[in-house]
Structure formats: structure tokens, C-alpha cells
Amino acid sequence: xxxxxxxxxxxxxxxxxxxxxxxxFAPVAKWYAGGSLYRQYGLLYDDLLIEERPIVQKALTRxxxxxxxxxxxxxxxxxxxxxxxxxxPRDQWTKPEEDIRYLLPxxxxxxxxxxxxxxxxxxxxxxx
Amino acid sequence: xxxxxxxxxxxxxxxxxxxRMTPLRTSPVCVPRTNIVVRGSSTSFGRRAxxxxxxxxFFGFIVxxxxxxxxxxxxxxxxxxxxxxxxxxxxxxxxxECSQKQAFxxxxxxxxxNQISWQRIISMLASTRASVRLARRSRTFATAVDLGxxxxxxxxxxxxxxxxxxxxKAGSRYQQKPGVAHALKNFAFKSTAxxxxxxxxxxxxxxxxxxxxxxxxxxxxLTAEFLRGDEEFFVNVLASVVASTxxxxxxxxxxxxxxxxxxxNALHRDPATHAIELAHALxxxxxxxxxxxxxxxxxxxxxxxxxxAASAFAKGNFAVxxxxxxxxxxxxxxxxxxxxxxTSSVPTTTATSYYGGESRLETHGTPQTIFIGFGAAGAPVPxxxxxxxxxDPNPSVxxxxxxxxxxxxxxxxxxAVYLPYSDAALVGLLIQGPTxxxxxxxxxxxxxxxxxxxxxxxxxxxxxxxxAKFRMAASxxxxxxxxxxxxxxxxxxxxxxxxxxxxxxxxxxxxxxxxKAAADLVKSKPTYVAIGDTMALPYADExxx
Numbered sequence: 208x209x210x211x212x213x214x215x216x217x218x219x220x221x222x223x224x225x226x227x228x229x230x231x232f233a234p235v236a237k238w239y240a241g242g243s244l245y246r247q248y249g250l251l252y253d254d255l256l257i258e259e260r261p262i263v264q265k266a267l268t269r270x271x272x273x274x275x276x277x278x279x280x281x282x283x284x285x286x287x288x289x290x291x292x293x294x295x296p297r298d299q300w301t302k303p304e305e306d307i308r309y310l311l312p313x314x315x316x317x318x319x320x321x322x323x324x325x326x327x328x329x330x331x332x333x334x335x
Numbered sequence: 336x337x338x339x340x341x342x343x344x345x346x347x348x349x350x351x352x353x354x355r356m357t358p359l360r361t362s363p364v365c366v367p368r369t370n371i372v373v374r375g376s377s378t379s380f381g382r383r384a385x386x387x388x389x390x391x392x393f394f395g396f397i398v399x400x401x402x403x404x405x406x407x408x409x410x411x412x413x414x415x416x417x418x419x420x421x422x423x424x425x426x427x428x429x430x431x432e433c434s435q436k437q438a439f440x441x442x443x444x445x446x447x448x449n450q451i452s453w454q455r456i457i458s459m460l461a462s463t464r465a466s467v468r469l470a471r472r473s474r475t476f477a478t479a480v481d482l483g484x485x486x487x488x489x490x491x492x493x494x495x496x497x498x499x500x501x502x503x504k505a506g507s508r509y510q511q512k513p514g515v516a517h518a519l520k521n522f523a524f525k526s527t528a529x530x531x532x533x534x535x536x537x538x539x540x541x542x543x544x545x546x547x548x549x550x551x552x553x554x555x556x557l558t559a560e561f562l563r564g565d566e567e568f569f570v571n572v573l574a575s576v577v578a579s580t581x582x583x584x585x586x587x588x589x590x591x592x593x594x595x596x597x598x599x600n601a602l603h604r605d606p607a608t609h610a611i612e613l614a615h616a617l618x619x620x621x622x623x624x625x626x627x628x629x630x631x632x633x634x635x636x637x638x639x640x641x642x643x644a645a646s647a648f649a650k651g652n653f654a655v656x657x658x659x660x661x662x663x664x665x666x667x668x669x670x671x672x673x674x675x676x677x678t679s680s681v682p683t684t685t686a687t688s689y690y691g692g693e694s695r696l697e698t699h700g701t702p703q704t705i706f707i708g709f710g711a712a713g714a715p716v717p718x719x720x721x722x723x724x725x726x727d728p729n730p731s732v733x734x735x736x737x738x739x740x741x742x743x744x745x746x747x748x749x750x751a752v753y754l755p756y757s758d759a760a761l762v763g764l765l766i767q768g769p770t771x772x773x774x775x776x777x778x779x780x781x782x783x784x785x786x787x788x789x790x791x792x793x794x795x796x797x798x799x800x801x802x803a804k805f806r807m808a809a810s811x812x813x814x815x816x817x818x819x820x821x822x823x824x825x826x827x828x829x830x831x832x833x834x835x836x837x838x839x840x841x842x843x844x845x846x847x848x849x850x851k852a853a854a855d856l857v858k859s860k861p862t863y864v865a866i867g868d869t870m871a872l873p874y875a876d877e878x879x880x
Contacts, residue, residue: 324533
């Protein structure tokens with residue numbers, strides 16, 4: 208079922224494929240990302256990915272030790288800020304250029320592997 | 336001394352990594368070997384019935400494709416093109432065509448139509464194959480060719496299966512970081528540009544092949560064994576492994592490191608292999624002394640492995656060897672599938688010199704083990720092979736009682752070890768027993784035997800030479816032996832690809848030469864390893880070394 212994976216449904220690839228649509232939507236997307244406040248709490252977008260799924264759990268094991276440490280740090284810092292009911296000081300906000308999808312490639316790789324495994328598991332061999 | 340570790344690979348339920356320390360007795364090189372084994376399972380394709388149907392169809396197809404004239408009607412089955420499909424009409428035509436091979440056709444069609452029992456098929460096949468084999472005696476010596484820096488050699492003795500090996504000069508003696516050769520060995524058949532690790536295993540499974548990688552001190556061998564007719568697919572798999580393995584960090588951590596760990600654990604439970612490993616480190620220090628095994632917590636990273644692989648599979652550093660396939664067919668397939676990259680850095684190693692020394696390792700729960708040996712730098716001389724055969728106290732007939740004082744203790748075993756390399760050799764005796772006292776007695780007898788070769792009688796020498804000759808010839812009888820012998824000669828660029836010269840050199844051996852070589856060997860510093868209860872096991876000087 209499309210959209211059932213951890214990454215959800217996305218129109219982004221379609222929009223990115225068209226120059227006009229990109230031009231139209233990029234400012235809106237930037238404004239929306241800034242407005243959703245996770246950057247004010249020092250998080251990256253991939254920190255918000257729902258991790259209670261086997262695929263994402265597996266992807267998390269593939270982070271480098273540094274990436275895993277930084278993720279833990281960001282989540283802890285954001286939790287503390289949340290307890291205090293206030294965003295972080297401005298110098299600790301995530302800058303838009305720092306907001307990279309560090310987990311996405313791993314999640315996609317694990318998803319592809321799972322799909323391939325399913326394909327081989329349910330393979331029907333036909334005589335030619 | 337043989338371990339089979341089966342662990343479920345990430346590749347799924349059907350496949351397993353089977354890891355094996357080759358028993359010292361049959362192959363003294365202590366090669367860890369990993370097989371990706373295709374385990375026959377009735378649940379492979381969901382239902383038992385569909386699998387059986389597939390087996391039957393597949394087998395029938397194979398039998399039909401073995402028809403010699405069928406092959407000549409399908410030129411692209413032998414070479415580069417895509418595999419031919421055997422259509423129904425064409426099949427009938429073929430069968431009418433080749434009346435001289437009617438038996439084959441009958442079997443193939445019977446299988447496809449579900450008319451013949453398996454027992455019947457096997458007996459029919461046996462008789463047909465025997466007659467075919469008698470009729471078609473092909474030449475059995477290897478032919479080697481150099482395809483612009485890529486060496487290809489093959490020997491076809493009409494076996495029912497084919498093996499293709501990529502043999503690289505990338506054994507543990509060439510590694511720049513400890514354990515990287517072992518890691519590369521276990522990185523074989525992981526994700527490539529063409530297919531994933533899972534895909535490689537599952538697809539090979541459908542063809543019924545076995546993929547394995549073997550590491551020795553000199554060479555790394557990637558081998559595919561399969562039925563005749565599947566050459567194209569498996570050469571393709573090997574080519575993609577050589578040219579485009581991805582060396583992903585996550586595969587290294589999830590698949591390679593556990594395999595390394597289990598092999599290292601097996602080593603620690605096998606004192607014979609461990610003693611030989613320690614003996615190499617003492618005898619040759621660097622280069623040949625480097626262990627075949629990575630340390631339990633290896634500092635090697637996936638990037639290190641990738642760099643080592645790039646130099647290992649550089650142009651001119653590896654050869655493709657086949658058994659059961661003609662040299663021209665293999666060359667054509669290899670040329671089509673593989674373009675080796677030329678890099679400036681090929682793996683280098685230092686020239687070997689012999690040092691010797693003593694090492695003791697405390698273990699428990701394993702047999703008491705000592706190794707007493709001597710090494711010699713330089714190309715191995717035939718006298719050393721004869722010496723090892725002379726030292727071997729084991730009777731040639733099963734259950735016979737040996738008169739050797741080394742085997743006086745009831746449960747103590749003694750093995751002669753002769754490990755020839757390109758520029759050194761290690762000769763010695765490996766003694767194992769349940770008690771340290773028994774091992775001590777056998778050790779004393781072994782030292783006396785090593786030092787008492789000056790009084791060797793003419794008939795003893797004659798039988799030692801005969802034994803050495805037989806061992807040398809028998810070692811090149813099996814597939815692994817052929818690859819090792821042929822591969823080292825092909826990689827060295829030698830045009831001589833048989834063992835005839837080595838065997839003939841044993842014939843020329845004289846009593847004086849033998850005594851002198853043995854005396855020279857024993858004059859050097861001994862290599863002594865004790866593993867087990869180190870409080871009770873003897874020191875080298877206590878044995879008279």
C-alpha cells in the first residue's frame with residue numbers, strides 16, 4: 208500500500224520534477240518548515256520520523272556513531288526545552304542549511320531490502 | 336578439528352554461511368572457508384508440490400541441455416548471449432536429430448512428462464554418462480592464456496559440474512592492516528552494482544550452485560561451483576563481485592563482522608589450527624607470519640577493505656581458473672563479463688626470512704597441543720617434502736599399529752606438518768593428546784626423530800620419497816588442490832602448469848642431499864608452540880631442542 212511506509216505519502220518528488228512547481232512551492236515549504244517550530248528546538252526533520260517501526264529501527268543502527276550521538280543529544284536537548292515550555296536560545300536553532308535528511312537514505316535502503324526479500328520469498332518459478 | 340558453524344545470514348532462511356576450518360590432516364594450510372550453501376528445502380517456493388515440479392522441470396531441462404547436438408544447435412548457450420529457451424517444437428526436433436544420444440533425450444523427456452522415477456533416472460544417467468565419458472576422452476591438462484593482463488586457465492576432465500575460481504594474490508601476507516584479508520574474504524558475494532547480497536544467494540540457489548571464498552597466506556580464492564550450462568550466470572556473479580562490490584559499512588557490520596567473529600571463535604576452540612597460526616608468527620614474523628584470522632576486535636573498517644580489494648583485484652594481480660570448462664569458453668565468458676581495472680598499487684609483501692622462537696598459550700577444555708617445527712626461507716626444496724613424509728609416524732593403513740615411539744602413548748596423536756610457500760617452508764610435528772605427560776613423551780620422541788635423520792636407511796628414504804610423491808600428486812587431484820597448484824603457477828607467469836617437474840625433482844633426491852637438508856634445517860632455531868595447560872606442558876629446552 209503506498210504511503211504505508213515510515214516515510215508516508217509525499218508529493219515532493221513530483222513537485223521537484225517540475226521547475227515551475229518547485230519555484231511555486233519552495234518558499235511555501237521553507238516557510239512551513241520554519242513555522243513548524245522543530246528547528247527552534249534544535250531538531251532536524253529526520254529526528255521527527257516515527258521510529259517505532261522495525262524499518263526505522265534497523266535504519267537507526269546504520270548511523271555512524273557520531274550521527275547516533277548527535278541525534279540523541281538533539282532529542283534530549285529538545286525534551287528539556289519542552290519541559291521548560293520555551294524554545295532554545297536563538298543561536299542553538301537549527302539553520303535551514305543544516306537540516307539534512309541524514310536518516311532518509313538508510314530508511315529507503317532498508318525498505319528496498321525488505322521489498323527485495325519479499326520478492327524472493329514469494330517468487331514463483333515458471334518453466335520456460 | 337573440523338567445525339561447521341551455521342548461522343542464519345541476513346540473506347534469509349534458505350541460506351547459511353557455512354564456515355569451516357579445513358582439517359589439518361587433509362589440507363595443512365588451515366584455510367578458513369566460507370560457503371554460501373544452497374540448502375535444499377521443500378519449502379523453498381511456498382508449496383512442496385510446486386518445488387517438486389520445479390525440480391523436475393529444471394532437472395529435465397538440464398538433461399536436455401546436456402545433449403551434445405542440442406548444444407551445437409544453441410550456439411549462444413556456450414557463449415555470451417542470453418540463455419536459449421527450449422521451446423516445445425524445437426525440443427522434439429532436437430530429439431529426432433540426435434538419435435545417437437537417445438538415452439539422454441529419453442531421460443529428459445521422461446522427467447518433463449513425470450513418467451520416470453528418480454531411481455530409474457539415476458541409473459540411466461549413470462550408464463549414459465559412463466559411455467559418453469569413455470567415448471569423449473578430452474585432454475586433461477590445463478591451458479592458460481593471457482587476455483591483456485587478465486590470466487585465464489582451465490582444465491576440463493569431463494566432470495558433471497563446473498567450478499570457476501577468481502584467484503587473487505591477496506592472501507594474509509599481502510595485507511597492510513592486520514585482518515583486512517580475512518575481512519575481504521568474508522566480504523565476498525555481498526552487494527554489488529548488479530545484485531544485492533540477498534539476490535546473489537537466492538539467484539544462485541535457483542541454479543543450485545555453491546559460492547565460496549577461501550583465504551590462504553598467499554591467495555584469496557572466490558569460487559563458484561555449478562552444473563554445466565550455468566557458466567554464464569556464475570561467471571557474471573564472480574565478475575560483478577570482483578569489479579563492483581559496494582563494501583557498504585552496514586553490510587560490514589551486519590554480515591561480515593559476525594562471520595569473522597565466528598571464525599575467530601572456531602580458531603580459539605581448535606588448538607591445532609591455532610598452534611600453526613602462532614608457529615607462523617614466530618617463524619616468519621611479518622609477511623608470511625601474518626595471521627589468516629582477524630583479531631577478535633579488529634580495527635579494520637569497510638573503507639580499509641575496499642582499498643585492499645581495489646589493489647587485490649587490480650589488473651595482473653588475479654587470475655580466473657576453471658575446472659570442468661574449456662579454456663576458450665571460459666575466456667570468452669570472462670572477456671565479456673569482466674574488464675579489470677589497472678591501478679598503480681598492487682599488494683606487496685616482504686621477502687620471507689626465518690626466525691623461530693617459543694610461544695605458550697594457556698587454554699582449557701581443548702587437547703594439550705605442542706608444535707615442534709623448523710622453517711627455511713627460499714623456494715621449498717623437495718628434500719623437505721621427503722623429510723615431512725619421513726617424519727610422519729602414522730601408518731598408511733587404517734587401524735594398523737605404528738611402531739614409532741612418537742605414538743607409544745595410547746591417545747596421543749602426531750601429525751607431520753609440511754607447509755610449502757612460494758619463498759619459504761615450515762616443517763614440523765604437531766602433537767596432541769589428552770594429558771600433558773603423554774604429549775611430553777611424544778614430544779621427546781619427536782625431537783629425537785627430527786634430529787636423528789642422519790642415520791636414515793636407503794629403503795626408508797625410498798618409502799618417504801614415494802609417500803611425498805603420492806601426497807603431492809593427490810593434493811592436486813581435488814578441485815581445491817588443482818586451483819592452488821595451477822593458480823600459483825599461472826599467477827607467477829609460468830608456462831608450466833602441471834606438477835610433473837615437482838614430482839620428478841623428488842625422484843632425483845639423493846641420500847646425501849636429504850641428510851644435508853635435514854641437518855641444515857635442524858641447525859636453525861626451532862619454532863615451538865605449546866597450547867593448553869602451560870604449567871604442565873614442556874618447554875622447548877626440556878624436550879632437548
